[in-house]
Amino acid sequence: MRTTHRKRTIRTAAVGLAAMMLTATACSSSDDGGSGSGDSDDITLTVGVFGQFGLEEAGLYEEYMELNDHITIEQTSTQENADYYAALLTRLPTGSGLMDIQAIEVANIFEATNELGQYFVDFNDHDVDTGHFLDWKLAQGTDPDGKVVGLGTDTGPMGICYRTDFFEEAGLPTDREEVSALWADDWSAYIEAGEEFAENTTSGAKWVDAGAGLFNAVVNSFPERFYDENGEVVYQESEGVATAWDIAMDAVESDLTAKHDLFTPEWDRGMANGDFATLSCPAWMLGYIQDKSGDAGLGSWDFAHAPVAGNWGGSFLTVTEASRHKDEAVKLAAWLTAPEQQAKLFTERGSFPSSEEAMGFPEVQEASNEYFADAPIGELFSAAAQDIPTLIVGPRDQVIQEGLANGLLTAERQGADRDKAWEDAVKSIENALAD
Structure with missing residues (x-):
């Protein structure tokens, strides 16, 4: 008012x-x-x-x-x-x-x-x-x-938001420069850090919120994802999609994800309750985390560089x-x-x-x-923005992205292996694209 x-x-x-x-x-x-x-x-x-x-x-x-x-x-x-x-x-x-x-x-x-x-x-x-x-x-x-x-x-230049309390409890560094160095230039190193976390934590928290969020972060570091520059659908042959799918499924199969469905009340509660230690963090996510974690999360969150620059x-x-x-x-x-x-x-x-x-x-x-331990977000996001590739956008990007996200969620919750999950996701996407 x-x-x-x-x-x-x-x-x-x-x-x-x-x-x-x-x-x-x-x-x-x-x-x-x-x-x-x-x-x-x-x-x-x-x-x-x-x-x-x-x-x-x-x-x-x-x-x-x-x-x-x-x-x-x-x-x-x-x-x-x-x-x-x-x-x-x-x-x-x-x-x-x-x-x-x-x-x-x-x-x-x-x-x-x-x-x-x-x-x-x-x-x-x-x-x-x-x-x-x-x-x-x-x-x-x-x-x-x-x-x-x-x-x-x-x-949406990206970094990684992480819980310093969970990192400290699991014996991982908490300083943002040292955290960034854990996975510098390598999404596989991010998974390896998650495996170390899982071996040492007693908090009950998972390493990452969801396979779909991790997939989005990885795939958006590639200029070609779902369409090529000629407007042709290429997600089944895309290097970016293949890399992102494998990284996300590595996390799923290692039981590193909290199995959340992104942007749902369940995910919001998981953020507030400390269900996970890290998540991929485009710039707009900072306000979202603060709103959901509230006063209880103040002093627990920090922000580090993503393994590879991208825009989400x-x-x-x-x-x-x-x-x-x-x-x-x-x-x-x-x-x-x-x-x-x-x-x-x-x-x-x-x-x-x-x-x-x-x-x-x-x-x-x-x-x-x-809220994020006085992280110099202007400096961090500006650095990330310099290396963002120009993403090729297609008319049915959202359909393809949602189909792949749903495939990962099914794999998380029902235990499907990566090949079966991929086949089911492709079938769903192709049916949707045919409509």
Whole structure:
């Protein structure tokens, strides 16, 4: 609820918490976004997001409404992106039930910029400054004809979050540089450290949260995953997929995983209860862990380099053609994703900028995170971001990724070997791709 004299409110429906993940920020058409009072009639702008996107939590809506006192922002959040995106696909052709601004997860951006592009505004038509974005992030939100459909919010450079109390109890180092050295440049070394942990711990915690999370971290360190540069489905022949599958199955077969289904209440409780000692940690995960672990987790978590740099997650803001307030919606989307707001979202929520300009701000470069033992996250994520490959994104990435994640979860919970689990996952994926 607003605390000022104006009768503006932020209304949040169905507040949700995280999927493949994530938070937001990106580009700017004005320095401060302010229009001043009385510039136009009172307008309500609606924003649709998934998970704990971070815009409201960081106070950005509140700030924008202070700068533009004729604007009220209403956000609707759906917990899981799969549910959110399915509803969006249903609504786009009819134009009914759409928000002025709709967030799009990176796994769905190819579809949004291609076959669904007609349903979204071209930010070029509104003279939005897109020059501050990372080139690869801007390219992901642009269609083949140069139409800018999505303004990038965050990116997901990865590290490893770990529980220092569990590491100490098992005789492993706790200093983040020494921890990083345990598995430097080698995901297999990360598994070996997990095996050492399992032999020595009495905490009852597993080494890692889930095979699916480990798979995502590994596969996203390869430029080619599910599609090749010609748009052909290649996941069955992909080196990245094969490597990630084997690493994840090594963890599963060694009983190193807590067998959690990612982004479910069960996973949330496991994070709070200390079910696992490590998890793959893109930038947006820091805020998620803090929210779920709460005060009880303060002083237990730290952050180290991942074995190999990669990107997991990151989102975009679009403006729908169905919006009745396109100009104002574009201004809001541009302001929310401006370098200044991206830097603020990082310092408040840990969402790493997709704006190259924002990445250079002192508050990003010098940022630390008190909850994670004052880890210099600005320095750590900036270093990781330098080595991120440009991922090839395809139209059915999410279908393939979810199919492989489900295959790993089945192997964890039902004991299927890696070959049988792979065969079943491929069968499920091929059936889904044929629909």
